[in-house]
Amino acid sequence: MAHADVNFAEASRAALKDPQLRANFRRAMDGLMSKRAVQFADPQEWHAMRALGASVRLRALSRLPELLETLEENCTRNGITVHWASATEEANAIVLAIMQRVDARLAVKGKSMVTEEMHLNAFLEKQGIECIEADLGEYIVQLDQEMPSHIIMPAIHKNTKQIAHLFREKIKDAEYTEDVAQLTDLARRVLRRKFMNADVGISGVNAAVAETGTLCLVENEGNGRMVTTVPPVHIAVMGLEKVVETLEDVPPVLSLLTRSATAQPITTYVNMITSPRKPGEKDGPREIHLVILDNGRSKIYADEELRHTLRCIRCGACMNHCPVYTRVGGHAYQAPYPGPIGKILVPQMEGLGTRGEMPHACTLCNACVEICPVGIPIAELMNRLRAEAVHPDGTVKDAGAQASTVEALVWKGWAAAFASPTAYRMATMVLSTVGNAAPASLPLLKEWTSVRVKPRFAGRTLHDLAREKGIPDA
Amino acid sequence: MPDARSTILATLRAGRDAHPVETVPSDFTVLKDKRWEPAERLERVKRLMEAVHTEFIDATEQDWPAVVRAFLTEAGARTLLYAPATGAGARLHAEWGDDGPELVRYDRSVDDFKEEMFTGIDAGITMTLGAIADTGSLVLWPGAEEPRLLSLVPHIHVALLKADALYDTFWQVMTKNRWADGMPTNALLISGPSKTADIEQTLAYGVHGPKRLVVVVIH
Amino acid sequence: MSTTRPGTVYFFGTCLVDLFYPQAGMAGMELLRREGVRVVFPQGQSCCGQPAYNSGYREEALKVARAQLRLFTEDWPVVVPSGSCAGMMKTHWPDLFKGEPEEAHAVAVAGRTVELTQFLVNVLNVALEDKGEPVRVTWHASCHAQREMGVVDEPKALLRQLANVELVELKREKECCGFGGTFAVRHPEISAAMVEDKVADIEGTGARAVVSGDCGCLMNITGALQAGGKPVQGKHIAEFLLERTHGTR
Numbered sequence: 024m025a026h027a028d029v030n031f032a033e034a035s036r037a038a039l040k041d042p043q044l045r046a047n048f049r050r051a052m053d054g055l056m057s058k059r060a061v062q063f064a065d066p067q068e069w070h071a072m073r074a075l076g077a078s079v080r081l082r083a084l085s086r087l088p089e090l091l092e093t094l095e096e097n098c099t100r101n102g103i104t105v106h107w108a109s110a111t112e113e114a115n116a117i118v119l120a121i122m123q124r125v126d127a128r129l130a131v132k133g134k135s136m137v138t139e140e141m142h143l144n145a146f147l148e149k150q151g152i153e154c155i156e157a158d159l160g161e162y163i164v165q166l167d168q169e170m171p172s173h174i175i176m177p178a179i180h181k182n183t184k185q186i187a188h189l190f191r192e193k194i195k196d197a198e199y200t201e202d203v204a205q206l207t208d209l210a211r212r213v214l215r216r217k218f219m220n221a222d223v224g225i226s227g228v229n230a231a232v233a234e235t236g237t238l239c240l241v242e243n244e245g246n247g248r249m250v251t252t253v254p255p256v257h258i259a260v261m262g263l264e265k266v267v268e269t270l271e272d273v274p275p276v277l278s279l280l281t282r283s284a285t286a287q288p289i290t291t292y293v294n295m296i297t298s299p300r301k302p303g304e305k306d307g308p309r310e311i312h313l314v315i316l317d318n319g320r321s322k323i324y325a326d327e328e329l330r331h332t333l334r335c336i337r338c339g340a341c342m343n344h345c346p347v348y349t350r351v352g353g354h355a356y357q358a359p360y361p362g363p364i365g366k367i368l369v370p371q372m373e374g375l376g377t378r379g380e381m382p383h384a385c386t387l388c389n390a391c392v393e394i395c396p397v398g399i400p401i402a403e404l405m406n407r408l409r410a411e412a413v414h415p416d417g418t419v420k421d422a423g424a425q426a427s428t429v430e431a432l433v434w435k436g437w438a439a440a441f442a443s444p445t446a447y448r449m450a451t452m453v454l455s456t457v458g459n460a461a462p463a464s465l466p467l468l469k470e471w472t473s474v475r476v477k478p479r480f481a482g483r484t485l486h487d488l489a490r491e492k493g494i495p496d497a
Numbered sequence: 498m499p500d501a502r503s504t505i506l507a508t509l510r511a512g513r514d515a516h517p518v519e520t521v522p523s524d525f526t527v528l529k530d531k532r533w534e535p536a537e538r539l540e541r542v543k544r545l546m547e548a549v550h551t552e553f554i555d556a557t558e559q560d561w562p563a564v565v566r567a568f569l570t571e572a573g574a575r576t577l578l579y580a581p582a583t584g585a586g587a588r589l590h591a592e593w594g595d596d597g598p599e600l601v602r603y604d605r606s607v608d609d610f611k612e613e614m615f616t617g618i619d620a621g622i623t624m625t626l627g628a629i630a631d632t633g634s635l636v637l638w639p640g641a642e643e644p645r646l647l648s649l650v651p652h653i654h655v656a657l658l659k660a661d662a663l664y665d666t667f668w669q670v671m672t673k674n675r676w677a678d679g680m681p682t683n684a685l686l687i688s689g690p691s692k693t694a695d696i697e698q699t700l701a702y703g704v705h706g707p708k709r710l711v712v713v714v715i716h
Numbered sequence: 717m718s719t720t721r722p723g724t725v726y727f728f729g730t731c732l733v734d735l736f737y738p739q740a741g742m743a744g745m746e747l748l749r750r751e752g753v754r755v756v757f758p759q760g761q762s763c764c765g766q767p768a769y770n771s772g773y774r775e776e777a778l779k780v781a782r783a784q785l786r787l788f789t790e791d792w793p794v795v796v797p798s799g800s801c802a803g804m805m806k807t808h809w810p811d812l813f814k815g816e817p818e819e820a821h822a823v824a825v826a827g828r829t830v831e832l833t834q835f836l837v838n839v840l841n842v843a844l845e846d847k848g849e850p851v852r853v854t855w856h857a858s859c860h861a862q863r864e865m866g867v868v869d870e871p872k873a874l875l876r877q878l879a880n881v882e883l884v885e886l887k888r889e890k891e892c893c894g895f896g897g898t899f900a901v902r903h904p905e906i907s908a909a910m911v912e913d914k915v916a917d918i919e920g921t922g923a924r925a926v927v928s929g930d931c932g933c934l935m936n937i938t939g940a941l942q943a944g945g946k947p948v949q950g951k952h953i954a955e956f957l958l959e960r961t962h963g964t965r
Contacts, residue, residue, distance in 0.1 A: 245706020325512030386896025409772035475939025
């Protein structure tokens with residue numbers, strides 16, 4: 024489901040004017056970047072781990088259909104019911120059907136970006152089912168009726184004061200406090216009751232192992248374990264690319280994930296789920312469901328170049344290092360996935376009609392490419408999407424939606440001038456003589472001169488000076 | 498109308514067969530090379546886990562039940578949930594005595610005493626399969642005998658670790674013990690008490706999981 | 717790239733240098749000629765094609781890139797006073813020319829493309845003698861120089877050879893200045909926020925000049941410095957090195 028009225032330019036302008044937001048993000052991103060650097064201080068180890076991570080993801084992608092079938096086979100044998108959904112509407116319907124069958128009124132959720140793609144909470148609410156986010160960051164944004172602004176730290180845009188006010192306002196009988204330990208304790212008490220009473224637990228999946236039919240989840244808080252162990256029914260939702268071939272593939276992926284995402288060698292809990300409660304066992308869900316969601320991924324997969332988007336392990340390091348994200352924050356993107364991965368994934372999922380500007384919200388600085396733990400060539404894919412946006416014969420959803428006759432003509436003219444030495448010489452001669460007279464109010468110059476002086480054309484070009492100096496031409 | 502499963506698999510197959518995905522061989526040397534001397538392993542486990550507020554106490558095969566009782570008494574725990582069906586559980590039952598926290602048996606379905614577990618239990622005790630030096634993590638394989646909520650719901654989790662059950666890496670423990678041959682319902686790595694940094698990146702301990710993780714190293 | 721000293725090199729000036737910073741181009745060529753290298757400047761050159769390539773117009777980029785490729789008939793290295801344009805040629809020309817009749821030639825030229833400071837340090841091993849007055853400067857590392865061409869230490873190594881130059885590093889040396897080609901006019905407010913941060917960082921060093929290897933960055937940063945009435949100057953490293961070693965500063 025695409026967001027209506029998405030206007031990144033407007034949203035980013037608003038964000039830039041918010042000093043609190045800018046300060047929050049700057050401080051947060053700086054901390055995340057420096058801590059990650061400590062985790063990967065040994066360049067040899069980093070390159071070896073990254074190569075291993077990339078190879079694991081590529082191998083899984085190379086056998087994706089077979090691995091999904093094997094995953095389904097093994098999960099089913101283990102007692103996990105597997106469902107498939109082409110679109111988010113179907114996925115929501117599947118989740119609802121399971122919940123209605125068990126007469127669920129209350130669900131607790133661990134953090135899952137796929138469920139954000141599905142807008143699951145809003146959907147369930149319409150059906151009269153209360154769905155409480157149990158991850159503290161997600162709980163905070165849910166209380167404030169916001170979307171998460173980062174895929175790992177959903178409430179990163181808020182500072183302690185803001186959260187203190189929020190808790191006081193939204194939690195029954197809560198005292199005002201800015202003490203982080205007290206705020207945390209408050210959330211612990213509120214959510215503990217929910218875990219106890221929930222009919223269904225919903226989670227994502229960090230990695231699904233085809234070899235054994237195992238779902239792997241990482242977390243620090245314990246809400247993931249609560250949500251997948253206490254309620255009688257557990258529903259796990261995953262994007263179809265999240266499968267790995269063997270159990271042995273899991274340690275490198277999780278190591279890269281936790282060290283890139285939160286700069287930890289490992290999270291507090293690594294939870295590997297292979298079956299529902301077996302006879303004789305005293306806890307655990309009686310039913311586990313795995314919903315495998317497509318939502319445009321199989322189409323992305325078909326493209327030789329763009330399929331590398333699917334290597335992503337959702338660590339969020341790219342957005343931590345993105346100078347654009349740092350300045351506008353996650354909400355400006357108005358998408359479940361912001362930052363560099365969002366800028367290549369969301370246009371492919373939702374189309375270049377509504378999302379045609381996303382690939383341009385980037386200076387191609389390559390900071391993300393430098394730190395992506397599975398080697399996604401993000402800048403290349405960003406550029407490819409720019410081409411898709413203006414060429415109707417492209418293959419991405421709504422290719423050519425941003426095509427403009429004027430723009431196309433400008434570039435054709437540019438190519439004609441720059442590909443011909445004579446034409447180029449004439450053009451540069453003209454620019455050198457009259458270019459500086461161009462008024463600052465001209466389109467493009469206007470944007471430039473909002474904070475800079477006009478660029479000055481030198482009177483003579485390098486061609487002129489080199490010729491004069493007698494520098495040989497061949 | 499074809500179902501989602503057929504459509505998805507057909508689309509994936511067509512996409513892959515038209516353009517196979519280029520792979521590179523996976524070289525696990527970087528993980529295999531992460532090794533520590535046996536003597537170093539425990540020190541490293543302690544250092545990494547203490548850095549995230551894990552508590553360590555030492556004991557012997559003979560005295561660990563008494564050590565645990567003394568610790569929990571001092572901590573003010575009124576109840577200790579345990580798994581009577583395990584070897585450790587049997588020893589606790591036999592040696593606990595009348596002082597100290599009340600032993601509560603986890604010998605029936607959680608559904609029969611959920612409210613009590615969530616509100617009336619201060620501590621839970623489990624065994625472990627060992628610990629991992631690379632990341633400072635305990636390895637747990639809960640099961641029918643030792644239910645998994647023992648290490649999650651009570652506010653204090655006491656974990657028994659044999660001093661020589663130490664591994665270098667997560668990769669090593671799973672390959673050496675051939676986990677792929679048969680995974681339990683739930684396998685767990687636990688690396689400290691529960692925590693979060695969601696409030697302005699300030700670390701806070703004891704979110705939803707246990708507030709305290711106490712590792713009893715049995716020498 | 718071979719580190720053996722070639723007798724002759726091509727110099728690819730880049731369109732920004734050609735139109736806005738020709739002195740930087742002349743300085744670059746002089747630095748090479750001074751070391752006894754024969755420099756050839758094909759008069760037919762214009763642009764590496766990056767502006768069109770980064771706007772999604774690959775056919776147009778290819779047309780222009782092809783016209784440049786034609787000029788490199790000998791197998792001499794191609795020295796470029798810009799990490800961004802060098803990056804385009806080295807990293808992207810192989811993709812751009814994939815399946816084209818000139819593909820092999822493009823790949824060969826890409827393999828011989830070198831950024832200027834890389835060439836000065838790693839191939840020519842230049843030794844610089846500072847004849848200028850004491851000055852404090854700071855260095856801005858262009859994103860493409862760092863991340864596509866791997867140019868990290870070479871420019872600073874050159875600056876550090878100059879005895880009277882105090883190099884103070886930026887707090888966020890590696891952070892993008894916000895130019896990004898068309899990004900500066902497509903997302904002017906974000907670009908402005910980025911260049912303002914870069915300017916504040918530069919001012920924080922107390923440097924009299926900011927030196928960079930990329931004219932896109934320079935145009936952006938000095939444009940903002942001047943609009944803010946700041947006394948800090950912007951200089952391309954080629955010009956700066958030539959001035960210091962000729963004693964004109």
